[in-house]
């Protein structure tokens with residue numbers, strides 16, 4: 001009898017057991033019960049037998065380390081049974097050969113390090129699309145109804161949810177459903193959004209429904225059961241549609257019949273695409289049902305967890321502006337010049353950003369009780385007997401704040417994760433053991449890019465003097481109770497060159513002046529004609545004589561100009577060439593009347609091209625500088641160059657589809673580049 005000592009349990013009620021103690025948020029209630037009853041205690045949950053709650057690192061280590069296999073099962077919650085097709089998703093499946101198979105396919109095919117790197121493009125693209133949406137909103141506010149330029153208020157929770165939904169769907173099927181102009185929402189997108197909303201609504205309602213006695217569930221008072229079934233049907237149709245579309249697309253690309261076209265093979269594939277390729281090799285290994293279930297697992301387990309983490313991290317940073325500044329300095333210093341946006345490859349080098357994410361996950365683990373496990377055999381934890389079939393809740397929230405392990409456990413101190421300083425301490429936001437989250441790398445990449453891009457692109461401020469409310473809400477994951485709102489302002493350099501900048505850009509002016517000295521567009525000015533006799537340099541010039549002034553030669557006079565054929569900008573710096581004759585616009589009465597206009601047009605076009613693109617010669621050789629002939633002085637050989645769009649932090653007008661195209665380097669006649677620059681500037685304005 002002594003050997004089978006069960007863990008202590010609070011006083012319960014008949015029928016409901018301890019369900020009446022379930023105050024929200026649950027992890028806080030369980031932490032309070034642990035303080036009274038110890039780190040391992042039992043609960044009776046309505047019709048279910050028991051749950052053991054574990055709230056200390058050693059006990060968690062015992063359950064998920066020593067007894068990993070025994071606790072590798074999952075309880076069969078009725079709602080999950082409906083939505084996960086009889087517990088057939090990875091997160092709900094019983095421990096056994098089927099789960100092993102699903103997990104192996106996921107880990108090797110869609111969550112491997114290689115695949116996570118491949119998805120990095122989609123992650124960065126969506127993070128930037130969100131940054132662009134915020135920029136557009138800021139610019140709309142600036143230009144609309146006379147609002148003052150500057151900071152804009154934003155409700156971040158929904159933006160982050162959209163970001164993560166888009167990121168997940170981009171990965172799953174190369175489609176996104178949020179963020180377009182609202183009046184352009186497609187039927188498919190509307191349907192998808194409704195499905196997502198119903199899933200969220202039901203995830204709350206089904207928690208209680210799961211623990212009702214079977215008879216009450218059967219009567220389906222409140223209609224939760226019916227809604228679950230309706231949602232399941234909607235999801236099935238939606239996912240099968242995605243799979244069928246992708247299959248058709250692959251067949252069309254020649255990817256479905258074994259005759260792979262190079263273009264199709266080189267295309268980074270979506271999760272569904274990858275899984276369909278596996279299916280083609282071996283239909284039994286990866287049937288459509290498995291593909292659907294992996295998509296559902298990813299959406300359910302990956303979206304809220306990652307979105308909540310970024311929202312908590314942003315809240316912590318708003319309450320700790322010094323940490324925000326340090327993170328931004330790290331990003332700026334690492335990126336250096338020219339400015340470009342954060343990429344997935346940068347993340348491993350941004351140690352401080354990583355520490356911020358780890359510290360956020362310590363304080364606010366998105367799954368504070370992990371996902372319920374269930375024991376498949378009797379075992380002993382902390383000296384207590386735990387019978388087979390017991391549900392296990394591991395209170396990581398409580399474990400991560402254990403004052404015996406963590407100094408100032410409730411304070412936000414990212415430095416505690418610097419240089420492996422917290423190694424050996426139990427921080428398990430992704431769980432541990434066989435059921436550990438299989439997508440830690442993927443999650444860290446999505447969170448890193450989302451959070452990093454927000455820190456890099458915007459200045460953030462709290463909406464008031466008070467600190468951001470950090471109360472936890474309740475749900476399957478751990479959302480913030482009060483959705484985060486903040487002021488933001490796009491950071492510099494965020495705008496494209498404007499005419500008013502030109503006078504301050506001395507170096508750009510020097511470039512233009514030196515170009516006009518070497519290559520005056522009117523090398524002989526425009527012919528003049530003498531209307532009276534006169535004398536020039538002691539010579540008689542009769543009335544009616546045409547006058548050609550060779551500015552080309554004058555500008556290259558070695559008596560006046562040092563190294564006259566060299567391109568030396570400094571000679572125009574600080575008025576150094578004042579008094580020397582540089583007259584690209586002519587002089588006197590017939591002088592070009594539009595010098596200012598010309599300088600502005602050239603300045604804006606050239607400046608925008610320099611600002612927006614990286615330029616390179618098309619070959620090793622220098623650009624041929626021979627002059628052609630004509631009234632003005634064109635280049636004899638039209639200029640071609642390689643260009644690559646730079647990424648000024650924001651204000652970029654492209655759609656995500658065009659973004660993919662932007663990476664390509666291509667030679668193009670400069671005249672096209674000039675149009676591109678102008679279009680760019682126009683669109684941004």
Ligand code: HEM
Pocket residue numbers: 090091092103297298299301302303305306309361365366367370371372373429430431432434435436437438439440442443444447
């Ligand atoms: C910050 C991001 C994330 C966090 C903190 C997180 C955390 C967790 C945790 C705590 C568990 C339960 C572990 C346990 O029961 O012991 C879990 C399971 C799981 N996670 Fe994640 N997760 C994240 C992102 C993702 C993403 C992006 C995906 C998929 C694309 C994903 C897929 C899964 C799946 C399928 C399971 C169930 C594994 C199983 O039962 O075998 N997670 N995650």
